[in-house]
Amino acid sequence: MPQLDFTLPHWAYWLGLILFPIIAATLAKRPKPKERKYSTVLGYFILITGGILGLHRLYLKSMIGLLYIPVFIVILFANSQGQDARSVTSDMSNLVRQAERTLDREGGRVTSAEAELPGMRQKLAEAETGSLAERRAQRDVRRAEQRIEQGRERMAAAEADLETGRPAAEEAQANLEFWQNIAKYAFWLILAGVAIDVFLLPGLVRKANANLPPEPELSEAELKLKALEAAERKDDASYVSSGWTGWIDRLSLFCGEFVAYWAVIAVIVYYFEVMSRYVFGSPTNWAHEAMYLMFGMQYLIAGSYAMLTESHVRVDIFYAPLSKRRKAIVDLLTSVFFFIFAGTLLVTSWIFAFDAIAVPSGNSLISDWARGEIGFAEVITSWNLAQWTDPNIRWGEISFNEWEVPLWPMKMVMIIGGLLLVLQGVSKFAQDLRALVGRA
Structure with missing residues (x-):
């Protein structure tokens, strides 16, 4: 199987978090077609992302897509067997290496002890009976004999390991190559099918659209139920207040909808990670960290979006039955605790963010400014393109794993999140005051 040695560049990660929601939101706001039809663009997208599973065929209701699944299962099974064979190969190779080192080490020790033993025995024979020299000579002879005996035992065990380890290693290596070839040929078979479908896809889309059954007309009861569901469904825009607080609500609404599209990025990244790990045997060193950082942001x-749309979890046993005015009173009283939390979050986020930029490993102008070594005016006048493009320039704190993604942007997002929360709290406070005085 080919290897996927792909590491997501840092700039692509941060740029993707910005551009993907914009593109996704633009596509989501397109007018929906009046008639349900299969899309060629969507078909190609599914072919690129899930063609190895035949999902593009299944999307177009082509049962030929089912043929991809057993071949894909063969790839997974072959990779699983290959991993087992690789483990056995590694174990047997280590066993052989250890046995060879044991033979080299113990062989020299035994040879040396055998060469010294006659001289030791001669000293023992010449030593005076009961003397200290005799006891020393006896001890030396005994140690030499033990060294020879233990060395021969270890050499015998090492030779036995070699007799079993070498054939087992060769057999495991042969099994590994066999299963690797099976996975490789199955992959090329799927790839050939996908390559053919690249050219057949437009015709498949036309055929699928031609075979679409007419949409059944809804009954009067179904139409009423659909209208009732639409009436009960509250649009997020309805949470936007009037007056000067409206811009705060719209900002929270925009930010919440913007980051909601990041969940789609997680699906794509984890799909890539699973395919890379289990199909190509190339687990990534960036997917997990990239996603948990993204979800944290x-x-x-x-x-603030959750606060605007009242999506936070709370106990409504006592709060829900209250009138709007009494709810406003409760909200105003409890807002003290909210602003303590939100203010603490904002202040500590500011400290964390600038500490992340000012770390000693940061050698950029921004890091020098954050450490107080230069003024902001010098940052502006000395700024150049190398601050963005030079790989040797680091702006601040980075992660400790192999990906080494900068962490300071995430901590800057903490400031943004805290600021949005404080602003939304101000908006909520103002709306509660309006409700209290009867102006809302």
């Missing part, structure tokens, strides 16, 4: 930015 999503959690922070979406806090």
Whole structure:
């Protein structure tokens, strides 16, 4: 199987977090077609992302797509067997290496002891009976004999390991190559099918659209039920307040919808990780860290959106039955605790973010400024393109794993999340005051 040695560049990660929601939101806001039809563009997208599973065929209701699945299962099974064979090969190779080192080490020790033993015995024979020299000579002879005996035992065990380890290693290596070839040929078979479908896909889409059954007309009861569901469904835009607080609500709404599309990125990245790990045997060193950092930022930015749309978990046993005015009173009283939390989050986020930029490993102008070594005016006047493009320039704190992604942007997002939460709290506070005085 070919290897996928792909590491996501840092700039692509951060740029993707910005551009993907914009593109996705633009596509989501397109007018929906009046008639349900299969899309050639979507078909090619599915072919690129899931063609190895035949999903593009299944999307077009072509049962030929089912033929991809057993071949894909063969790849997974072959890779699993290959991993087992690789483990056995590694174990047997280590056993052989250890046995060879044992033979080299113990062979020299035994040879040396055998060469010294006659002289030791001669000293023992010449030593005076009961003397200290005799006891020393006896001890030396005994140690030499033990060294020879133990060395021969270890050499015998090492030779036995070699007799079993070498054939087992060769057999495991042969099994590994066999299963690797099976996986490789199955992969090329799927790849050939995908390559053919690249050219056949437009015709398959036309055929699928031609075979679409007419949409059944809804009954009067179904139409009423659909209208009732639409009426009960509250649009997020309805949470936007009037007056000067409206811009805060719209900002929270935009940010929440923006980061919501990041969940789609997680699906794509984890799909790539699973395929890379189990199909190509090339697990990534960046997918997991990239996603948990992304979800951490999503959690922070979406806090104000959740507050706007009243999506936070709370106990409504006592709160829900209250009138709007009494709810406003409760909200105003409890807002003290909210602003303590939100203010603490904002202040500590500011400290964390600038500490991340000012770490000693940071050698950029921004890091020098954050450490107080230069002024902001000098940062502006000395700025150049190398601050963005030079790989030797680091702006601040980076992660400790092999990917080494900068962590300071995430901590900057903590400031944004805290600021959005404070602003939304101000908006909520103002709306509660309006409700209290009867102006809302």
